[in-house]
């Protein structure tokens with residue numbers, strides 16, 4: 266983590282209005298430095314998912330800029346999208362593996378963006394890719410499960426396969442949309458520990474939506490808070506005190522611990 | 525930026541207004557038509573068939589309807605507004621929060637309800653529903669004659685019937701098989717969730733769906749008549765008719781299955797930067813393959829039944845045989861054929877049901 270102060274991602278005046286007129290993001294700006302582990306918090310419906318999905322253009326933002334290594338993703342033409350997406354990994358709340366295919370195939374599919382037409386259709390990747398996939402599976406502790414159908418694994422295991430699939434891309438930044446929201450507390454910490462390891466050891470920048478402030482305090486040094494589509498806080502997560510908590514989550518809210 | 529949205533919203537509203545105008549004009553015109561025929565059929569006991577819509581009636585009523593529709597749609601909630609707005613994703617929110625349950629208190633609700641009732645009443649008048657002819661002595665006599673013949677089949681022609689039945693089954697099989705690849709490929713272009721992001725694919729999608737809707741809305745029997753003129757009476761004409769219908773039906777069913785498939789894996793593959801064909805191949809195809817197979821077997825099953833009917837208009841197979849005996853009024857032979865058809869169709873239905881159950 267030598268060049269920590271260089272921004273890898275700059276969000277500038279980002280807004281998103283859905284087709285039905287609902288404004289999910291309203292003039293959001295912040296920047297993420299290389300090597301950061303960044304949390305995104307806010308109430309349900311505050312626009313967290315919308316923010317992440319705008320970044321890799323699963324949805325098109327209405328206005329604003331998303332500068333990724335200086336390239337504006339918001340205005341990038343469709344035909345140049347693939348090249349940028351290959352550098353951006355994404356983790357989903359519901360894992361989104363191909364449940365009928367093997368764990369190993371699922372991990373290999375992370376390379377789909379780089380694959381040629383035939384290679385991708387028949388999942389015929391060179392031995393070094395297969396070795397790397399096995400290595401990544403061993404990192405997330407699932408090496409002996411490589412033959413299983415992905416749908417047969419538990420939620421926590423599926424999320425770890427999804428992490429391995431993401432790493433297969435060799436991403437510069439990883440977007441995680443509530444990666445532990447459908448897992449139990451113990452499993453959640455297991456998965457979050459993997460993110461921490463990836464961030465520290467591989468130097469991959471992470472932007473992670475989280476529901477629990479306790480997870481933010483424990484794992485993400487930086488945080489941005491959304492409320493009704495607007496940014497209400499950004500900075501060090503230790504700066505979120507009682508008062509800020511009330512401002513983000515509303516007066517009546519009480520903090521819940523997840524241990 | 526709000527302006528961008530506002531502009532699109534206004535454009536959608538203008539488009540919706542045109543659609544609304546069409547729907548309302550049709551409905552109001554139809555309501556005039558209903559009132560006209562209902563009053564005729566109740567006042568002078570004249571049958572529907574003896575009536576003709578005169579050109580002047582059309583010429584008068586159409587502009588009047590359009591005018592009423594314009595006024596109603598522009599300044600109020602007409603049935604068209606309700607229909608068009610609720611099905612438009614940009615405009616849904618305008619009507620979303622309105623009370624939906626109390627439709628009977630709104631003019632558009634009452635109007636729609638009255639039209640519906642009127643349609644049923646006129647329907648009964650037009651169909652000439654008459655229990656007298658169903659249960660008259662003369663009628664019963666005819667029924668007795670045909671049913672006695674049908675339950676005393678002539679088994680000496682069984683070989684002929686089975687050969688023709690086999691022809692029917694194969695017509696259906698080949699029609700289904702040949703329809704499969706075209707329907708498979710086309711269905712991915714018809715599925716709205718896949719083409720949404722590309723203008724050219726959306727365009728192709730609209731063309732394909734229009735074509736398919738058209739070929740589906742013309743019954744296979746009618747296609748068989750057309751093809752029997754083109755390639756001559758026989759199994760080939762029947763097969764072509766069924767194939768055309770099957771491509772369209774399968775493509776529609778396949779596309780619906782694709783539209784219902786989980787979007788999560790699709791997004792995960794898109795997020796890796798994969799090209800569209802890879803996304804579809806890995807994230808969509810595994811999800812829909814088994815349902816596709818199930819639909820296809822069911823389609824074969826349906827096609828066997830349809831092939832029988834198509835035979836009646838010269839599409840070959842057992843239907844053609846049936847038509848010949850019916851023309852000669854040889855009711856015992858007709859009885860044989862009907863029994864064979866019933867058994868075979870029942871068997872295929874049972875079999876295909878079991879296979880589909882095993883697949884899913």
Ligand SMILES: Nc1ncnc2c1ncn2[C@@H]1O[C@H](COP(=O)(O)OP(=O)(O)OP(=O)(O)O)[C@@H](O)[C@H]1O
Nearest residue numbers: 283284285287289308309310311312313314315316
């Ligand atoms: N496809 C969509 N079409 C219309 N409105 C949408 C769509 N997706 C989300 N929204 C709306 O946008 C707002 C923000 O949604 P978003 O999913 O980004 O919130 P979130 O912070 O991720 O919430 P959660 O914690 O429940 O996941 C919500 O009001 C939601 O109803």
Ligand SMILES: [Mg+2]
Nearest residue numbers: 313314315443
């Ligand atoms: Mg969300």
